[in-house]
Amino acid sequence: MHFTFVSDHVALDFAATLTWRTSYPIELLTEPADLAAWAVQAGLTDDPGQVTRAALERALLLREAVYRTAVAAERGAQADAADVRLIRERASGPQVTVALQALGRVERRGDIEQVMATVATRAGELFGGDDRHLVRPCAGSTCTRLFLDRSRAGSRRWCDKLSCGSRANATAYRRRRKAASGPDPRTD
Numbered sequence: 001m002h003f004t005f006v007s008d009h010v011a012l013d014f015a016a017t018l019t020w021r022t023s024y025p026i027e028l029l030t031e032p033a034d035l036a037a038w039a040v041q042a043g044l045t046d047d048p049g050q051v052t053r054a055a056l057e058r059a060l061l062l063r064e065a066v067y068r069t070a071v072a073a074e075r076g077a078q079a080d081a082a083d084v085r086l087i088r089e090r091a092s093g094p095q096v097t098v099a100l101q102a103l104g105r106v107e108r109r110g111d112i113e114q115v116m117a118t119v120a121t122r123a124g125e126l127f128g129g130d131d132r133h134l135v136r137p138c139a140g141s142t143c144t145r146l147f148l149d150r151s152r153a154g155s156r157r158w159c160d161k162l163s164c165g166s167r168a169n170a171t172a173y174r175r176r177r178k179a180a181s182g183p184d185p186r187t188d
C-alpha cells in the first residue's frame with residue numbers, strides 16, 4: 001500500500017487514511033500491517049515492530065478523534081470534549097525518538113504506540129495553536145481530505161493539484177465546452 005502525504009501535517013494525513021468519507025468511504029488501514037506501513041511511510045519510525053489488531057483499533061479511534069477535531073477547527077466550531085481528552089491522553093505516552101547518526105542520516109525509533117503518541121502530540125500542537133485556522137477541506141467533490149493552507153494568499157483549494165485539482169478542472173472544462181456548443185450528444 002502506498003499512502004499519500006499531501007496535507008502538510010502528519011495528523012491530517014493520518015485522518016485521510018479513511019478516504020471519500022461522505023460518498024464511498026474507503027478504509028486504507030484494514031490490517032495491522034497497513035498501519036505499520038503508514039507509520040514508516042510517514043517518516044515517523046524506521047521499524048514499528050509487531051502491530052496487533054488491538055493497536056490498530058486504538059489507532060483508528062485516535063484517527064477519528066483527530067478527523068472530527070480537524071473538522072471542528074475548520075468550521076470554527078467547538079471540539080468534542082471526549083475527542084480532546086483522547087488526543088491528550090494518547091499524547092501523554094512515550095514518543096518516537098530521532099537519533100542523529102551523521103549529516104543526512106537519522107534513525108527514527110519507536111513502536112506503534114510511540115508513533116501514535118507522536119501523532120497525537122502533533123495533533124495537540126496543531127489544534128491548540130494558531131495553525132488550526134489554516135485547516136481547510138479539499139475542494140474535490142468526493143475528496144474529504146483536510147490540509148493546512150500555508151499559501152501566502154490563503155488560496156490553496158486542493159489537497160493535491162495533480163489528482164483532485166486536475167480532475168475538477170477537467171470537469172469544469174467539459175461543462176464550459178458543453179455550455180458553449182450546446183448539448184453534447186456523447187455522455188460524460
Ligand SMILES: [Zn+2]
Pocket residue numbers: 138139140143144145158159160164
Ligand atoms: Zn482532495
